[in-house]
Amino acid sequence: DIQMTQSPSTLSASVGDRVTITCRASQSISSWLAWYQQKPGKAPNLLIYKASTLESGVPSRFSGSGSGTEFTLTISSLQPDDFATYYCQQYNTYSLTFGPGTKVDIK
Amino acid sequence: EVQLVESGGGLVQPGRSLRLSCTASGFTFGDYPMSWFRQAPGKGLEWVGFIRSKSYGGTTECAASVKGRFSISRDDSKSIAYLQMNSLKTEDTAVYYCTRGLRAAAGKYYFDYWGQGTLVTVSS
Numbered sequence: 001d002i003q004m005t006q007s008p009s010t011l012s013a014s015v016g017d018r019v020t021i022t023c024r025a026s027q028s029i030s031s032w033l034a035w036y037q038q039k040p041g042k043a044p045n046l047l048i049y050k051a052s053t054l055e056s057g058v059p060s061r062f063s064g065s066g067s068g069t070e071f072t073l074t075i076s077s078l079q080p081d082d083f084a085t086y087y088c089q090q091y092n093t094y095s096l097t098f099g100p101g102t103k104v105d106i107k
Numbered sequence: 108e109v110q111l112v113e114s115g116g117g118l119v120q121p122g123r124s125l126r127l128s129c130t131a132s133g134f135t136f137g138d139y140p141m142s143w144f145r146q147a148p149g150k151g152l153e154w155v156g157f158i159r160s161k162s163y164g165g166t167t168e169c170a171a172s173v174k175g176r177f178s179i180s181r182d183d184s185k186s187i188a189y190l191q192m193n194s195l196k197t198e199d200t201a202v203y204y205c206t207r208g209l210r211a212a213a214g215k216y217y218f219d220y221w222g223q224g225t226l227v228t229v230s231s
Contacts, residue, residue: 034217043221094168096154
C-alpha cells in the first residue's frame, strides 16, 4: 500500500492567517490526490481533487498544489469555520489510503 | 439534492455478522461507483471497499484488512448499496460511511458525497 504522511499533525492559527498543510506519498501518485475537511461528529467533506481542482461550492480561499509525492493544501485567510481536521487521500491505486490528518485549532 | 443514508449499525458480538445499508437519492444511483469507509473512535479514516457501476462490471475491491470477511453489493433498482460484514472483530468497531464515487480515469476514483455514518460496535 502507498503510505501517506502529513505535517504538521496539529497547527494552531488565528483567524486571517495563511495556513499550509503538507502531504507526502511513499511513491509517486501523479496528481491523484484529494483533500477532505472533517469537523467533530461529522462526515468528511471533499475540498479538492486531482491535487488542485476545487470541488464545487468550496470557498476559493482553499487551494491545492503538487504532484508526484509532495502536495500542499493552503488556506489563504483562515476563517472561523475552517477550524477542523484535514486529511489527504491518494487514489492512484485501488487500495485507497489516507494521511493521518492535520488538526487546525485556534491559537 | 444528493443524499446518502446509512443504516444497520449497532452493537454486535465478536464473530457475528452485520449488514449495513446505504440508501441513496438525488442522483441516478446505477451510474456511480459506491464505496465504504470507516473511522474508529478518535482515529483517522480508512477505506473499506468499493463497488463499480454495472457499466464497469459491478465488480468490487476491498481493503486487505477486511478481505474475505466483508463484501459489498448493490441493488440499483432500489438505489441501495450494502456492506456485509462477517466474522466481526473488536477492531472493526467504527463509524462506517457510505460514499458516492466519481471515476476520474481508468482505476482512479474519488468520492464526493458522504453519508452521515452509522456506528458499529463489536463487543462481548
